[in-house]
Each structure stands twice: as structure tokens, then as C-alpha cells.
Amino acid sequence: MIQSAADIRRVFLAAGLLAVSACGEAPQQRAPGPAAAACTGLARPDMVWIPGGRFTMGEGARYPEEGPARVVEVAGFWMSRTEVTNAQFAAFVAATGYHTEAERDPPALAGAPPAMRQPGSAVFRVPTPDNLNWWGWVPGANWRHPSGPQSTITGRDHDPVVQVTYDDARAYARWAGLNLPSEAQWEYAARAGAAAVPEPVDAAGKPTANTYQGVFPVRDMGDDGYTARAPVGCFPANGFGLHDMIGNVWEWTSNAARPGQPANVIKGGSYLCAANYCARYRPAARQYQERDLGTDHIGFRLVDNQRPAPG
DSSP: OOGGGHHHHHHHHHHOOOOGGEEEEEEEEEEEEOTSSSSSOOSSSEEEEOOOOOOOOTTTSGGGGGGOEEEEOOOOOESSSSSOOOOHHHHHHHHOOOOOGGGGGOOTTTOGGGGGSSSSSEEOOOOBTTTTTTTEEEEOBBBBTTTTOOOOOOTTTTOOOOOOOOHHHHHHHHHHOOOOOOHHHHHHHHHHTTOOOOOSHHHHHSSOOOOBBBSTOOOOOTHHHHHSSTTTTSSSOTTSSSSOOOSSSSEEEESSSTTTTEEEEEEEEOOOOOBBBOOOOTTTEEEEEEETBBTEEEOOOOOESSSOOOO
16 A cells, blocks of 8 residues: 555566556545635735744654754745745746646656556545545646646635646746755644644644544545645734644755655645545645655745845
8 A cells, every 4th residue: 555655666567456447537636625614715825924933843753764853953034824825836937938847758767567657647536345545646636736637726816726746836936036944944834833743633623724523545535624735824923823724735945864865754644634644734844755756735935034034
């Protein structure tokens, strides 16, 4: 069984697995959950100032790769209030003619099945008795069609853009004159100086982030209002004024996973993180993602390290 999107190529080639969608059946685009509010997302893609300081990185670790806890000092910087949206990414594509990696012919891989020789990307699928894998390679999946060619981002301007690789995110950042955050910047901003580690529910049990309620991967109850990506800014901001720093979509950072590995650190968890699996909707949580593989639950936000502090 595929354990993460980063394993998808390796598992497919080793075991000869094929997604159902690779045989011509397009995955269904999931609707908002039963408790969805009338949130259309933030229309102001501005940046907020994050004052520098010291913090304990890796504090509250629950998985080995999250520690050890260590004191880190971070200089002040500006950070996007939200994840980069479909509308913002569309403006970049319109201005530059950029084609994401999922829209290009994939690299030649020995033993790759026909579906993986076509442009496409990794898409989450609810397992079925006939296909127990919850990730599949879907030809035609890209940022315009996150779940496959029959899905669309029409009417979803304020959803976070997904199906973008590390290099896609860097290309957008260069065009905008900005940078991807370092892992330290990202975790510091997510903690927002709070004494307690942010959790996806408040003291009354009300959801404060877009995560997976239910038993993953069988059924997301949608108690937070969504069973897929939510428009950016639909959940309360943290102490620095940043939205969706945990949950919704994972976010690329500029830090490599380990020396010699073609992967980078992603942070924050996503709408697929559940209490019974992943539970990485915490600032200290981290995961490694292949740089050339996008998914429908990874996006990004940006930082400005050059702009002077306010005032």
C-alpha cells in the first residue's frame, strides 16, 4: 500500500500498480463537506511582517524526523498571509507562458506503465475493494485539473494552487521577486510565539483548520466544512495574522530533505491529515517530498527577505 505521495513512482514501478484512473476513469472532484460555510476565501493576497526572534524548533515532536528540539534564531521577514491561490498562479502563467512539470512529458523511467509516460500527476483516491491504494498516477492531472482532466478550478480562484512541484513553486517565486520560506522561517511563523502548540480544534472542539475528520482513508466526515481543499483564509489566522499554516495543503520550503536526496521538506499537513494517520497538522511536523512530483494536497506560500521592516 502506498504510504505517501513521495513513494508513488517507486511503488508503481516495483509492484506494477496502476491507478484506476489510468485506465480511463477520471476521479471525481469532491464537494465541500456538510458543514461548509459560505467562505469564498481572502481577496487580499498581501504579506504580513513576522518579527524576528528565537524559538525552539522541533518542540513537541511526535515523529523521529521532527526532532531533536533545538533553539533557533530567525531574523524578521515578510510572509504571504495565505497560500498562493489558483488566481495568482494563473496570472503568473498568463504573463510568462510557463508550463508546470505535470503538463510536460514525464522523464523516461524504465518499466513505467503507459499511463506514467503521459503528462500527469499524483491524485488522492478513496480506496475501494478493487484498488486499496490511496494514491494514483492520473494522466491529465495538473494545476488546472487537480484531480484529472474532468476536474476544474473554475469558480475556485481562491483555492490554494496544487499540483505544483518544487521547481514550479520556485519559478513563481522568482517571477514575483520573492522566495520560498526556509523550514525555520515557516515553523517560526506557524508557531506565532504561542506557548501552546496549535491544534486543529479550539478549546470548545470547533475546527480551526482544514483537516480530515473520520477514519483515514475511508471517509472524511467534513465536520470542518470541507472534504477537500478549502479556499484560503476560511479558518482563523494565527497570532501573526497568517491563515492555514496548519492543514488545507502542505507547503514547500527551500530546505532539502537530506544531502544527496532529490527531495525537499514540506510543512503544515493537509486536509488529508487525520488523528489516526499522519497527524502532521502541527508546526513541528515535517515530511519529505520528491522535488519533481506534485500532488493535489501540496501548495506553497512566499516570503520577502529583502523588504525593510515596517515603520
